[in-house]
Amino acid sequence: MKPRIVILGAGFGGLELATALSETHGDSLAVTLIERSDHFVFGFSKLDVLFGKRTADAVRISYATVVKPGVRLVRETVTAIDAANRRVTTDAGVHDADYLVIALGADYDVSQTPGVVLGDNEFYTLEGATRMRDVVARFDRGAAVVGLCGAPYKCPPAPSECALLLHDQLEKRGVRGACSIAIVSPLSTPVPPSPETSAALLSAFAERGIEYLASTRVVAVDRARQVIKLDNGTERPCQLFLGIPKNRAPDVVIAAGLTKDGWVTIDPHTLETPFAGVWAIGDLANTGAPKAGVFSEVAAKTVAANIGALLRGETPTAKYPGSGSCYIELGAERIARVDVDFFSGPKPTGRFYPPSIALRADKEQFATTRRARWFGQR
Numbered sequence: 001m002k003p004r005i006v007i008l009g010a011g012f013g014g015l016e017l018a019t020a021l022s023e024t025h026g027d028s029l030a031v032t033l034i035e036r037s038d039h040f041v042f043g044f045s046k047l048d049v050l051f052g053k054r055t056a057d058a059v060r061i062s063y064a065t066v067v068k069p070g071v072r073l074v075r076e077t078v079t080a081i082d083a084a085n086r087r088v089t090t091d092a093g094v095h096d097a098d099y100l101v102i103a104l105g106a107d108y109d110v111s112q113t114p115g116v117v118l119g120d121n122e123f124y125t126l127e128g129a130t131r132m133r134d135v136v137a138r139f140d141r142g143a144a145v146v147g148l149c150g151a152p153y154k155c156p157p158a159p160s161e162c163a164l165l166l167h168d169q170l171e172k173r174g175v176r177g178a179c180s181i182a183i184v185s186p187l188s189t190p191v192p193p194s195p196e197t198s199a200a201l202l203s204a205f206a207e208r209g210i211e212y213l214a215s216t217r218v219v220a221v222d223r224a225r226q227v228i229k230l231d232n233g234t235e236r237p238c239q240l241f242l243g244i245p246k247n248r249a250p251d252v253v254i255a256a257g258l259t260k261d262g263w264v265t266i267d268p269h270t271l272e273t274p275f276a277g278v279w280a281i282g283d284l285a286n287t288g289a290p291k292a293g294v295f296s297e298v299a300a301k302t303v304a305a306n307i308g309a310l311l312r313g314e315t316p317t318a319k320y321p322g323s324g325s326c327y328i329e330l331g332a333e334r335i336a337r338v339d340v341d342f343f344s345g346p347k348p349t350g351r352f353y354p355p356s357i358a359l360r361a362d363k364e365q366f367a368t369t370r371r372a373r374w375f376g377q378r
Contacts, residue, residue, distance in 0.1 A: 002027075002028060002029055002030040002070075003028075003029050003030065003098045003099070003311060004030045004032070004096065004097050004098045004099075005021060005029055005030070005031045005032070005097060005098065005099045005100075005101070005307065006031075006032045006034065006086075006088055006095050006096075006097035006099075006100050006101070007031065007032070007033045007034065007101045007103060008034050008078055008081070008088065008100075008101065008102045008103060008104050009034070009035060009102070009103035009104040009105055009282070010033055010034075010035035010037075010040065010063060010066070010073065010103075011040070011103060011105050011282060011283075011293070011296060012282065012293035012294070012296040012297045012300070013101075013103035013281040013282035013296035013297065013299055013300045014033055014035070014101075014103040014282075014300070015033075015040070015066070015300075015370075015374040016296070016297045016300035016301065016304075016374070017101055017103065017281070017300035017303060017304055018031055018033045018066075018068065018071045018073075019068060019071075019373055019374055020300065020301060020304035021070065021071070021304055021307065021308075022068035022069050022070050022071050024304070024308055025070060025308070025311070026069040026070050027069050027070045028070065029070045029311075030070065030072075031070050031071045031072065032071075032072050032074060032095055032097075033066070033071060033072065033073040033074070034073075034074055034076050034078060034088070034090060034095065035063060035073060035074075035075060035076075036075065036076065036077040036078070037063070037075075038062065038063060038064075038075060039060040039061055039062050039063060040060075040061045040063060040374075040375075041059050041060055041061070041126055042059065042293070042367055042370075043154065043155050043158070043292075043293060044155070044158075044327070044329075044363075045059035046059075046123055046124065046125075046126055046129040047123070047129070047158065047161055047162060047165060047329065049126065049129040049130055049133060050123045050129040050132055050133055050136060050162070050165075050242075051133070051136065051165050051166075051169055052133055052137060056126055056129075056130045059126070060126075061371065061375055061377070062375075063075070065375045065376050065377060066374065066375060066376075067376065074090075074092070076090035076091055076092045076093075077090055077091045078090050078104065078252050079091055079252065080252065080255070080256070081102070081252060081253065081255075081256040081258070082256070083100070083256055083257075083258060083273060083275040083278045084275055086098070086099070086100040086275075086277055086278060088100065097277075098277065099277050099278075099279075099307055099310070100277060100278045100279070101278075101279045101280070101281060101303055102253065102258070102264065102273075102278070102279070102280045102281075102284065103280070103281050103282045103284075103296065103300070104249075104250050104252070104253060104282075104284055105250070105282055105283045105284060106153075106154055106247040106248065106249065106250075106282075106283035106284055106291060107247070107248060107249065107250045107251070108122075108124065108125070108245035108246065108247060108248075109245065109246045109247070109248045110149075110245050110246070112149070112150075112219075112246055113149040113150075113218060113219060113220060113221070113243075113245065113246060114220045114221070115220050115221030115222060115223060116149060116218075116221055116243045116245055118245065119131060121221065121223075121241050121242070121243050122242070122243035122244065122245055123162065123242055123243070123244075124154065124158075124243075124244055124245065128243075132242060135240065136166065136169065136240070136242075139170075139175075139179070139239070139240045140170075140173070140175040140178060140179070141175065141178045141179060141239070142178075142179060142180075142226075142237070142238075142239030142240065143179070143180045143182070143236065143237045143238050143239050143240070144166060144179055144180065144181045144182070144238075144239070144240040144241075144242065145181075145182050145183075145184060145218075145228055145236065145238045145240070145241050145242065146159045146162050146163045146166070146181070146182070146183045146184070146242045146244075147183075147184040147217075147218035147221075147228060147238075147241060147242070147243050147244065148183075148184060148185050148186055148187075148217055148218065148243075148244045149217055149218050149219070149243065149244060149245050149246045150186060150217055150245075150246035150247065151185075151186040151187060151217070152247065152290075152291055153244055153246075153247045153291065154247060154283055154291045154292065155291070155292050155293075155326075156187075156190075156191060156290050156291075156292065156326070157190070157191065157201075157326055157328045157338075158244070159183055159185060159190075159244055160183065160190045160201050160205075160328070161328060161329040161330075162242055163181050163182075163183050163205070163210050164204060164205075164208065164210070164329060164330060164331035165329060165331060166181055166242070167181055167208045167209075167210060167331060168331045168332060179240075180209075180211070181208075181209070181210045181211070182210065182211040182212075182213060182236070183205070183210065183211070183212050183213065184213045184216050184217065184218050184228070184230065184236075185212065185213065185214060185215075185216065185217075186215060186216065186217040187214065187215070188214050188215050189202070189214065190202065190212070191338060191340075191350060192348075193340045193341075193342070193348035193349060193350040194338050194340060194349070194350020194351065194352055195350075196350070196351070196352035197328070197336075197338040197350055197352040200330070200336065200352060200354070201328075201330075204330055204331065208331070213230075216230050216231060216232060217230070217231050218230060218231075218243070219231050221238070221241050221243070222235075226238055226239055228241060247262075247283070247291065248262035248263070249262060249263055249264055249284040250284065253284060258273060258280070260286070261286075263284060263285065263286035264280040264284050264285045264286060265286060266279070266280050266285045266286060266287065268286075268287050268288050268289075268320065268322070268343075269319045269320055269343075270302070270306065270316065270318075270319065270320065271285065271287070271299055271302060271303055271320055279303045279306075281296055281299035281300055281302075281303055282295075282296035282299060282300075283296065285299070287299070287320065287322065288322065288342060288343075289320075289322040289323075289324075289340075289342045289343075290324070290326075290340065290342075292324065292326060294324040294325060294326065295322070295324045297324075298320065298321060298322075298323070298324055299320055301318075302318045302319065302320045302321075303318075305318035306318045320343070321341075321343060321344070322341065322342035322343035322344075323339070323340065323341040323342065323343070323344070324339070324340065325337055325338070325339045325340075326338050326340070327359065327362070327363040327366070330355050333360075334355035334360075335355055335356075335359045335360045335363055336352065336353055336354055336355045336359060337352075337353040337359050337362070338350050338351065338352050338353070339351045339353070
């Protein structure tokens with residue numbers, strides 16, 4: 001019987017893990033990749049949708065093109081996880097695994113933030129970005145707030161990018177003078193591991209008259225009164241709210257007893273859970289590194305190497321490096337990059353690369369190479 005590997009979730013982590021295992025082991029493994037959606041979306045594409053640069057249909061990538069030796073992708077919804085026995089129940093049946101990898105990503109919890117509605121006044125789901133696109137296009141007067149409801153959250157630079165791109169759009173429409181823009185963030189700086197990157201963003205905010213409210217989060221949105229409520233007990237006017245809901249692990253993962261304080265407990269170096277033969281990668285895992293696709297991808301490579309070692313009867317030695325690069329839209333068609341490293345030194349570090357034409361090409365290539373690698377689209 002072929003070794004059975006079950007991967008839950010076909011995001012950055014799940015897709016890279018399935019691809020890496022297929023490349024190395026081919027048909028000698030039975031890899032089952034379980035995903036409830038019929039399409040994949042790069043997270044940064046939601047900003048393109050929000051500001052009318054691309055349509056929702058244009059950024060969806062069908063999972064139907066994921067065809068790899070040894071890999072079977074099934075469209076099912078995970079309803080229960082028995083980590084001790086490496087057994088997964090879905091709406092279509094039961095999957096038993098010799099090795100189980102949980103890569104279901106982070107979900108959104110709006111229950112603790114009254115007035116925030118998924119698919120409505122947030123831009124972190126494709127539905128929300130699509131809905132807010134028309135709202136943003138009509139906005140021409142008042143206070144706009146890019147508001148975070150908690151941390152950690154997916155894609156740390158995205159709120160800053162949103163504010164800068166909103167500024168550009170309002171300027172282009174000639175209404176920027178009638179509008180204010182503020183970012184409410186629980187973080188002390190936009191990108192804490194990289195003071196240089198944070199300084200560049202804060203400078204960009206100052207040049208454009210964008211207010212950054214640090215170490216603060218949104219606790220409620222009152223649409224009737226057009227105000228937001230903050231955790232320091234104050235209120236602010238808000239005619240346009242662009243929300244980032246509180247993130248946490250999916251309900252099915254919490255119900256499985258795998259989490260602590262909302263996130264899956266793992267060894268940050270090996271990504272192993274307390275259960276033998278079970279790993280957790282990506283946004284739902286408490287790795288101590290940022291919750292971003294590129295970090296999920298690196299985590300997948302680590303797990304793939306260690307599963308390979310186990311299959312060969314060897315001791316796994318691969319360690320999760322906790323490093324990666326994030327591209328940052330600075331407005332005015334400029335793209336910068338920050339490389340962050342969380343584990344190699346005594347404290348996290350980040351190196352900032354100023355905007356350049358080359359970095360715009362790099363970002364485009366980032367998406368192109370992964371479309372080819374994961375979906376066979378060139």
